[in-house]
Amino acid sequence: EDKVVQSPLSLVVHEGDTVTLNCSYEVTNFRSLLWYKQEKKAPTFLFMLTSSGIEKKSGRLSSILDKKELFSILNITATQTGDSAVYLCAESGGSNYKLTFGKGTLLTVNP
Amino acid sequence: NAGVTQTPKFQVLKTGQSMTLQCAQDMNHEYMSWYRQDPGMGLRLIHYSVGAGITDQGEVPNGYNVSRSTTEDFPLRLLSAAPSQTSVYFCASRESGANVLTFGAGSRLTVL
Numbered sequence: 001e002d003k004v005v006q007s008p009l010s011l012v013v014h015e016g017d018t019v020t021l022n023c024s025y026e027v028t029n030f031r032s033l034l035w036y037k038q039e040k041k042a043p044t045f046l047f048m049l050t051s052s053g054i055e056k057k058s059g060r061l062s063s064i065l066d067k068k069e070l071f072s073i074l075n076i077t078a079t080q081t082g083d084s085a086v087y088l089c090a091e092s093g094g095s096n097y098k099l100t101f102g103k104g105t106l107l108t109v110n111p
Numbered sequence: 112n113a114g115v116t117q118t119p120k121f122q123v124l125k126t127g128q129s130m131t132l133q134c135a136q137d138m139n140h141e142y143m144s145w146y147r148q149d150p151g152m153g154l155r156l157i158h159y160s161v162g163a164g165i166t167d168q169g170e171v172p173n174g175y176n177v178s179r180s181t182t183e184d185f186p187l188r189l190l191s192a193a194p195s196q197t198s199v200y201f202c203a204s205r206e207s208g209a210n211v212l213t214f215g216a217g218s219r220l221t222v223l
Contacts, residue, residue, distance in 0.1 A: 098156060
């Protein structure tokens with residue numbers, strides 16, 4: 001069965017800190033790895049990674065995939081209180097390319 | 112463009128009652144799915160559909176039924192609600208062959 005494991009499960013930092021969120025996966029028929037941000041409502045899409053070693057970047061957020069070691073990281077630099085959220089990692093694979101989610105990382109950024 | 116619309120947003124049920132969570136999308140997406148989210152558990156797939164007339168089970172299908180008579184609608188039915196079904200439910204859809212899911216706003220269900 002496909003499995004997605006995120007670490008840490010929760011993290012508390014101060015504004016301005018840099019954080020790294022981890023996601024490891026085991027999947028058959030891998031197609032892509034996705035990151036979502038969830039702030040007390042529906043998850044919103046951040047990144048999709050399909051190729052190993054290519055960094056995706058959006059402002060202070062960036063992500064990279066290692067298909068050989070089966071993991072991805074999400075980096076957030078110069079964190080702000082608005083970055084406080086649950087960050088979800090999901091892999092698309094298996095039959096019908098269903099999205100399987102990890103349990104998420106709860107990030108709290110204190111002023 | 113409304114995207115994915117879920118109703119109701121909130122519902123309280125008594126054990127044994129039945130209800131249907133509605134999901135509609137106006138993006139002509141072939142793939143639709145239902146997830147439940149519980150504290151510390153992430154999102155778990157209940158049922159999904161790859162097109163009208165086709166449904167399949169996800170990770171946690173027990174206690175839930177679905178049907179897909181049209182491309183637009185994918186209702187989730189609870190035939191006899193149990194307290195273990197207290198959760199937040201998300202409907203999500205995507206284009207056929209795509210990876211990115213678009214989520215509805217969620218429906219918070221409490222079963223007493």
